[in-house]
Amino acid sequence: MTVLCGIIGRPSVGKTTIFNLLTGAAFSRGVNQGSAKIPDERLEYLATIYEPSKTTFAALDMVDIPGFDNDEITEQNFKIFLEEVRKADALVHVVRAFKDESVWHVDGSIDIIRDLNTINSELILNDLELVETRIERIETSRQKGVPGNKTELSALLKCREALENEIHIGEADLTSGERESIQSLEFLTFKPMIIAVNVDEEQLLEGYPQKEEVHAWAKDKGGEIFEIAAILEKEIRELEPDERELFLSELGIEEPGVAKLAKAVYSSLDLISFLTVGKNEVKAWTVEKGLAAKKAAGKVHSDIERGFIRAEVVSFNDFKICGSEKAAKEKGLYRLEGKEYPVKDGDIINFRFNV
Numbered sequence: 458m459t460v461l462c463g464i465i466g467r468p469s470v471g472k473t474t475i476f477n478l479l480t481g482a483a484f485s486r487g488v489n490q491g492s493a494k495i496p497d498e499r500l501e502y503l504a505t506i507y508e509p510s511k512t513t514f515a516a517l518d519m520v521d522i523p524g525f526d527n528d529e530i531t532e533q534n535f536k537i538f539l540e541e542v543r544k545a546d547a548l549v550h551v552v553r554a555f556k557d558e559s560v561w562h563v564d565g566s567i568d569i570i571r572d573l574n575t576i577n578s579e580l581i582l583n584d585l586e587l588v589e590t591r592i593e594r595i596e597t598s599r600q601k602g603v604p605g606n607k608t609e610l611s612a613l614l615k616c617r618e619a620l621e622n623e624i625h626i627g628e629a630d631l632t633s634g635e636r637e638s639i640q641s642l643e644f645l646t647f648k649p650m651i652i653a654v655n656v657d658e659e660q661l662l663e664g665y666p667q668k669e670e671v672h673a674w675a676k677d678k679g680g681e682i683f684e685i686a687a688i689l690e691k692e693i694r695e696l697e698p699d700e701r702e703l704f705l706s707e708l709g710i711e712e713p714g715v716a717k718l719a720k721a722v723y724s725s726l727d728l729i730s731f732l733t734v735g736k737n738e739v740k741a742w743t744v745e746k747g748l749a750a751k752k753a754a755g756k757v758h759s760d761i762e763r764g765f766i767r768a769e770v771v772s773f774n775d776f777k778i779c780g781s782e783k784a785a786k787e788k789g790l791y792r793l794e795g796k797e798y799p800v801k802d803g804d805i806i807n808f809r810f811n812v
Contacts, residue, residue, distance in 0.1 A: 458743045458756065461518045462651075462722060463545030465538075467572050468524030468563050470553035471655040474687045476521035478694070479715045488541055489521040495719040495741070496712070499732060499773050499803060503739045506781065513740040515730050517715075517722060520545065524563075539583060539645075547649040547722050550576060550680075554665040555657035555688075569654065569667045573674055577623075580645040585620045587642060588613050609638040616644070625650070628679040649725030650680040653718065661686045661708065681721035685714035729802035732773065733757065734782075744800060751796035754808045764812035768794045773803040 466472045473489070476482065480491030495515045504512045522541045523534065542548065552569045553562065564571065592613045595606050612635035619629035625646035626639075639647070652675050656665050661684065675682040690713060693704050705711075723729065727746040731753060732739070742756050750770075755762030771791045779785040800806070 458728070458745075459518055460722060460726065460728070460743065461520065461544060461546050462549050462718075463542050463547070464519060464521045464549045464551060465542060465576060466524060466551035467553070467575065469560050470524070470551050470572070471555070471687045472524060472551045473521055474691065475549075475551055475653060475655065475685065475714065476519055478687055478691050479517075479718065480519055488523065488537065491519050491521075493517045493519050493715050493718070496716045497730070497741055500739055500741055502777060503732065503734050503773075503805075507734050507736060507739055509734075509736055509739045511738045511740075513738060515719075515741040515743045517719060542580070542645055542648075543643050545648060547651060547725055548645075549651045549653055549718065549722075551653045551655055552671070554654050554660055554667075554684075555686075556660075557657070567666075569671050570674060573652070573671070577678070581620050581623060581625075584626060584644045584646050585617065587644065588617045588620065591642065592617065608634050611635055612639045620646070625678055649722070650678060651718065651721045651725060652680055652682040653714075654682065654684045656684050656686050658686055658689050658708070660684075661689065661710075681725055683714075683717040683721055685717065686710075687714065690714055729800070731800050731802070731804045731806050733807070734805055746802075747799040749796060750794055750798040750800055750806070750808075753800045753806070754810065757808065760812045761808050761810045764810035765796055766809040766811055768798060769807040769809060770794050770798070771805050772801070773805055776805055 464472050464476055476489055476491065479493035482489060482491040493516060495517065497514055500512055500514055520541055522538060550573065552572050553567055554569060556567070592610065595610050595613070598606070612631055615629050615631055615635065616626050616639065619626060626644045627647050627649065631639075652671070654665070654671060665684075672682060689708070690710075693701055693710075696704065728743055729746050730741040730743055732741055742753070744753055744756055750768040751762055751765045754765050754768070769791055770793075771785050775790040776782070776785050779788060779790065785791060
């Protein structure tokens, strides 16, 4: 399953630094695209057990969207901004907390809440315009009473009220049917919003101004939030592995920025990873939470879904406690599950099939 994350924010907040850190890409201007491998200690452990020819981590597709500057943005740039945002499954809004006199802020000062509100207002205004257009089209058509249009109109009226109160459509009080009726309209505030606060080393250890306000803002808008010291992590990544672990430990960084981002994205989109193992490959597969085993088999190969018989499943935690596949089977921790079994995060699965 491919997940596309759009990185947005004001100019000079560290968007491209974070993009390059996550993807390993080199600096360039304009819209950049890349893939961010998600660190996974489970896969690393399983690779030591199976010694596979290949270890494949889950990944997030990333797009670095040019910074949003109210004073200099042109109609064409704004169109590109909206087009790229519309393509994304989730938005990563980078805001600047770090202090660096050599990096000038476009508004002359660092104010995280102001920066959050600047882009948030544009997303809301864009959605409000689309809502108004769609409502007018339905109300002036002869098909206003058609069941599908009736459900959509009800949803749109609720969306308009939410947006007028600066509430994201994703947080609007919609029924499942209403949500489904507007899915194709690709509202920008319907997408999960993850806030990445770019801090410096001192702020990473001691906190940063407006932290409580920023977390409250994120909670109010229904968004995930995490802190990342992009420049510091970039410098640490360039160290030898032993030195890297020492620095991370001294700074209290338990996991890198890409791992924090992945957790936030997975949580926002209700995603999990199941694992497949063997001498050829150990691999993490990204799927929707609760996906049925037969459908999950189709992610591996369509033939496996078509000829699905059973899923042989063990949780990673049970496997690790036993230390081997053989020991886990001897303790009866492997189990056979049917096609409707809801796959869980960390399940190690061997699909039995016959084509």
